[in-house]
Amino acid sequence: MNRAKHDGKHSHPHTGHAEHFCGHAEPLDGPLHGERSTRQRGAIREVMAQEARPMSPPEILDAAKLLVPKLGIATVYRNLKAMVEVGELSPVQLPGNRLYYELAHKAEHHHHHFRCETCERVFDIDGCDDTFSALLPKGFTLSSHDLTLYGVCDACSAKREGKKKR
Template identity: 50%
Template sequence: MERSTRQRTAIRNTIEQSERPLAPQEILALAQAEVPQLSLATVYRNLALLQEAGEISTVLLPGDSARYESVHLDHHHHFQCQKCERVFDIPGCVGDLLNSVPRGFVVERHEITLYGTCKGCGPTAKAGGKKRDVSGAATAHSHSHKSHGH
């Protein structure tokens, strides 16, 4: 990779310090605290360089634009809020999925995304009432996310 620039360092730091995968627009807004003149084109250019260098990974969810996160995270899954569309990390794994794989099949990786309403968008966010359960099953899908060892 080319020499590190102030912009690239700010973008890398923003992703490394985030507790969830970020969209390019979110990265821009957060990294501008460190580099006010940063542009979205510069963010996209540096995301491509950081990804090519193996420093960040891409989170792809069906029907959504790419988000980016650190490659230094342990195996985990994601939760996407259906109201604000933010994506959150769910640490760990849901359990031993290998028991449900047909005999003779070989699992190379897996991805699981839960969909629902985040704490910030839920019923208790506006009305002080008791939060109701969000019904909905986990949706399994596969996408390229090899840097996490899936």
């Protein structure tokens, strides 16, 4: 999705109400101006930086619990919301009403996503084939596009191949 032209509005994953988010990016090496630094937020920050791909709140919870064992999903959602509001993370809405989050500096650049049909992880796809205008009917003008690819990631493909060899 071309988030450079994004209007900054998303629906909250539980309430469906529109929320407005700031779109500026900041480095991930510490708390942003006015942000409380907590162990929980630090764990989320570390997980997002280490994975460097869009992640769902349950994925973030599972990975961050290795750093903060008593972390709960409500705390993850609360911190994700705060991190989006200060411009550290950007929400990624994929088809199917599933909300993922990615580092804001990655969202500034036009890119697409790949979602594994086996493990449901999402990966960034850099680059874009700008031939979509050629697909339009005569007289139509393209203003933006969003592309999500679906298939099986390398890790899940390797697992499948391992099972076939047995």
